[in-house]
Amino acid sequence: MMFARKYLLYIFIILILLPGCKEKTGSYVQSNSKEQVYEPAYGDTLITGSIGEPSVLIPMLAGDSASHDIAGLIFNGLVKYDTDLSIIGDLAESWEISKDGLVITFHLRKGVKWSDGVEFTANDVLFGFNTIIDDKTPTAYKEDFLQVNKAEVLDKYTFRVTYKKPFAPALSSWGNLVVLPEHLLKGKDITKTTMIREPIGLGPYKLKKWIPGQELILESYRDYFEGRPYIDRYIYRIIPDPATMFLELQAGGLDMMGLTPLQYTKQTDTEIFRENFQKFRYPVFSYTHMAFNLKHPWFKDKHIRQAIAYAIDKKEIIDVVLFGLGSPATGPYVPNTWPYNPNVKKYEYNPEKAKQLLAEAGWKDTNGDGILDKDGKKFEFTILTNMGNNLRKNTATIIQWRLAKIGIKVNIRVLEWSTFVNEFIDKRRFEAVILGWSISPDPDQYDIWHSSKTREKEFNFIGYNNPEVDELLEKGRRTFNIEERKKAYFRIQEILAEEVPYIFLYVPDATPIVHSRFKGIKPSPIGISYNLPKWYVPKPLQKHAMEP
């Protein structure tokens, strides 16, 4: 009986909330604010869940996000991103870049120890570098390092790299991909070593136990160079089904997970969740877009592309598809980051303007069937997207509906990912696609927009070609001066907004939830987990005691 009553209430609450919970974008925390002041304390366990299981815990070999989640806690890099996306030292205390931008000299921290007690030195970095550029190493991250002309160890704590040409993304590439313990790996085949599943690192956590298919248990590294992490244990449970994961969260089997927009806005808006959990919200480093095949006779004309941009209401897509948890995209960068240019042409929803542009290009409904035509051809095209991503499919449906209103017939085809990529994208057999890019914090997007990157399997698959953009992309990656880079990327965004090779649709928000006993979480543009070692559970709130 209680059960029924409770669920009736639940359904009632859902009904009331259905019209939409609109929050201000950019507000990070939505938690119970009756904060008590607590002292940081050591102890307790953080349990998080993942759909996939890690495969390799050496960062340079890992291709999946689960592997990087764990490897990121075990390995540190020379540099890392600060919360404002500037680059700060991690294992490197400082560095100098030569005037011509060709030479970077890193000065490493002294006294940092691998978790087996051996000291970390510049030789470990050189070893990691030599491993990653080795032809036999199956890594997806080689390319940045192939730009290096010479890498050398000057002394135990000084490491220097010389580039062939100045290469701005170079600095950020010296993260945790290239730091490996030379004393454990020298002379061994990296794909065959036990390090893959039993890594020795120098990060805040070390792997204690890995039960395949079930969980990975990590323990804090007490001699971590930035100080012992407060939370003693970090458990990574593998739960392949997202619905099961959400139930585990409610039953207390998980402390942290990423929520879907539906879970964030509706299903976690209950008393229990408000009391026991804290929710966060910040833009993900990715955007979803509709890309045109620029070789297509209609989409060659920028006015047609502009017309379609005017006919799409981005706000509506965000409200319906993401339950409002996102922001409109205006270019290939995330709002409120330094390369983002807020002052570009924005295509506010304007179907009249769209119709007018189409009419100017000769598209009129001459036979009165509701579909525009020109030279006897109907304006009809197909949007392709990949299976398994409902957000994209729903976005396509809304676009289909909006374009029907201005007289364009849109078909939607949803394809299995491999078919989609191999048969349609690679062979350029598409008119328009809905896809997303995740973007690195470094603004270099040479591979996506440069006109030289249009071969099969390369990423300028729409065939975009603009000499000015080519030049700006080149300029942006050849200087370390942030102001100059900013100028180049701002201009690129203006051009892209004017020419509309993509219709930039939205930047979704990440919406993680964490049990409220965890304190010290400081949301930032790069998320929440960057300062995990500084999270803590106050003594009186600790849930899991360490077994002796």
Added chain:
Amino acid sequence: MINYILKRIFEMIPTLFGITLISFMILHLAPGKPTDVLADFNPKITPEARERLEKMYNLDKPITVQYVLWLKKIVKLDFGESFSSDRRPVIDKIWDSKQPLFERRLFITFMLNVITMFVILIIAIPLGITSATHQNTLYDRITTTSVFIGFATPSFWLALLLMMFFGVYLGWLPISGLKSMNYDSLSLTGKIIDRINHLILPVFVYAFGGLAGDSRYMRSSMLEVIRQDYIKVARAKGLPERVVIYRHALRNALLPLITLIGLSVPGLIGGSVIMESIFGIPGMGQLLFMSVMTRDYPVIMGIVIIVGFLTLLGNLLADIGYMLADPRIRH
């Protein structure tokens, strides 16, 4: 008899070979490659790097060559290495000798299926018998309707509802996995109870869907037997109905069930893929699902071989069991 069994075992070899050939071809016909996971839409991968990767996995060779390479290994019982970036031997993934027996994927799936089959039989046989003896009564209609509801209910949906009710709302049963966080600190009895608790929901959901087939088979086979002359004779002799049904009729009515059990092996293992993914059970089904998603050919093929072998073995055992139980077909 021995000759027959030997002949059957011998026949299994070309069948198994055929299974691998067809599976291998179908697998490679599907678009996509194991390297896609690493390389698709990753701007940091140049076409050259992609080619290097493909070469490393022999994916640049014609499919026939790839099959022969794989076959050469498999006849030596070498399942090869996984294509996922950990490059572990396939056999370690399916049957990890470093883990205790009840943590090995094949064992977990096998046990789960055996327990489920046991539960199904325990419930389905009496259900089938009683609805046959009470044919066309209200009882018969109710049981028939209920088992068909079980058959028609989507298992993932039922699983989620039960997890919500018993796991979240009542908090009686664990939601996923095979053991609790504090498992290592439990006493032996505690450990056993903990394991059983974790099995209740998956086994129930799994068995609920399987009841219909076996109980309906049992019912119709029982009905057929009851109409036989020797049953009339037994009744005419004045034997009590209990003895007629359970001693004389049941034995013969059980025969078709032997075949049914033998044939249900692939179905059960197919069901494991779904159940193990929902309940987060680290068995072979879950491994198969993840491997298909990443196009990890050697692992998929390894599992196909094992499942194929188990299916053939199930058929063989069913036939042998049938022969042992029924003198009429022994020759």
